[in-house]
Amino acid sequence: MEVGFLGLGIMGKAMAVNLLRNGFSVTVWNRTLSKCQELVAQGASVGETPAAVVNKCKYTIAMLSDPSAALSVVFDKDGVLEQICTGKGYVDMSTVDADTSSKISKAITSKGGYFLEAPVSGSKKPAEDGQLVILAAGEKALYEDMVPAFNVLGKKSFFLGEVGNGAKMKLVVNMIMGSMMNALSEGLCLADKSGLSQQTLLDVLELGAIANPMFKLKGPAMIQNSYPPAFPLKHQQKDMRLALALGDENAVSMPIAAASNEAFKKARSLGLGDLDFSAVHEVVKAAKDSDSA
Ligand SMILES: NC(=O)C1=CN([C@@H]2O[C@H](COP(=O)(O)OP(=O)(O)OC[C@H]3O[C@@H](n4cnc5c(N)ncnc54)[C@H](OP(=O)(O)O)[C@@H]3O)[C@@H](O)[C@H]2O)C=CC1
Numbered sequence: 001m002e003v004g005f006l007g008l009g010i011m012g013k014a015m016a017v018n019l020l021r022n023g024f025s026v027t028v029w030n031r032t033l034s035k036c037q038e039l040v041a042q043g044a045s046v047g048e049t050p051a052a053v054v055n056k057c058k059y060t061i062a063m064l065s066d067p068s069a070a071l072s073v074v075f076d077k078d079g080v081l082e083q084i085c086t087g088k089g090y091v092d093m094s095t096v097d098a099d100t101s102s103k104i105s106k107a108i109t110s111k112g113g114y115f116l117e118a119p120v121s122g123s124k125k126p127a128e129d130g131q132l133v134i135l136a137a138g139e140k141a142l143y144e145d146m147v148p149a150f151n152v153l154g155k156k157s158f159f160l161g162e163v164g165n166g167a168k169m170k171l172v173v174n175m176i177m178g179s180m181m182n183a184l185s186e187g188l189c190l191a192d193k194s195g196l197s198q199q200t201l202l203d204v205l206e207l208g209a210i211a212n213p214m215f216k217l218k219g220p221a222m223i224q225n226s227y228p229p230a231f232p233l234k235h236q237q238k239d240m241r242l243a244l245a246l247g248d249e250n251a252v253s254m255p256i257a258a259a260s261n262e263a264f265k266k267a268r269s270l271g272l273g274d275l276d277f278s279a280v281h282e283v284v285k286a287a288k289d290s291d292s293a
């Protein structure tokens with residue numbers, strides 16, 4: 001199966017490599033074109049523009065940072081829209097809001113193309129290991145065509161119906177995740193300030209009802225003030241912002257998410273946006289230090 005792949009950031013690179021390793025023929029494009037070279041070394045071809053990739057491939061996947069990037073790659077000069085046509089499919093796996101996804105869907109389908117949104121749950125390591133959870137919605141026939149690729153990229157795919165449902169599900173999941181990260185950070189601070197071992201707290205959590213892979217993976221590094229980026233904090237803040245907007249639209253009060261968003265925003269303002277989202281711990285710690293001063 002030949003696929004195009006647009007966007008070789010933390011996630012896109014790992015996903016494209018996985019497709020190559022599993023026998024897919026992959027043509028890649030990235031805004032910073034030099035990042036394509038690592039993929040070429042692993043057997044990929046390069047398209048000079050998104051339009052060139054779509055022209056070459058029946059199916060094109062995108063994994064881009066945010067709504068503005070997702071729109072730009074489709075609508076700008078040399079973008080996807082210039083070459084999409086009947087018989088071609090476009091699969092956007094970026095985390096965006098439902099409105100962005102709908103705009104892209106309408107544009108693609110107006111040219112006769114098929115559109116699927118397919119954001120993912122799971123981070124850098126699951127992307128490398130083909131263990132993502134895929135939250136697809138849109139054109140069912142395209143979903144079925146993509147099953148061989150989704151089986152390589154993920155451990156489970158959901159088809160959630162009409163365009164927007166995948167985006168919304170992803171935002172709900174990440175809203176919960178961002179709030180959980182803030183709760184873990186506060187817990188680590190509380191343990192520390194009250195004379196308890198943070199590592200022992202993690203050991204206790206791991207054995208109880210709220211054990212989860214995120215606490216297990218991120219907790220030990222947080223204790224060491226280490227935040228190597230797997231899921232960049234700037235993207236988590238974008239997801240909190242988009243989830244809060246979804247809450248506004250539906251009149252759902254989300255005070256916990258709103259407070260967490262403020263902490264992520266503060267972290268961004270301190271220049272921590274490119275670190276892992278667990279770096280919000282620095283903001284939570286600083287607040288606790290100033291409270292006790
Ligand atoms: N990291 C993670 O754990 C996860 C991330 N996601 C989501 O996946 C998406 C990608 O995340 P991730 O790989 O971590 O992000 P990165 O920041 O590592 O990569 C972002 C990608 O988007 C490209 N890009 C940014 N702006 C533009 C633009 N205006 N036009 C064209 N391309 C652009 C970047 O190109 P360039 O190299 O030129 O900067 C890069 O290829 C995001 O929506 C994120 O929320 C979903 C699940 C997990």
Ligand SMILES: O=CCCC(=O)O
Pocket residue numbers: 095120121122123174231
């Ligand atoms: O959007 C990012 C999700 C990260 C994760 O699921 O671990």
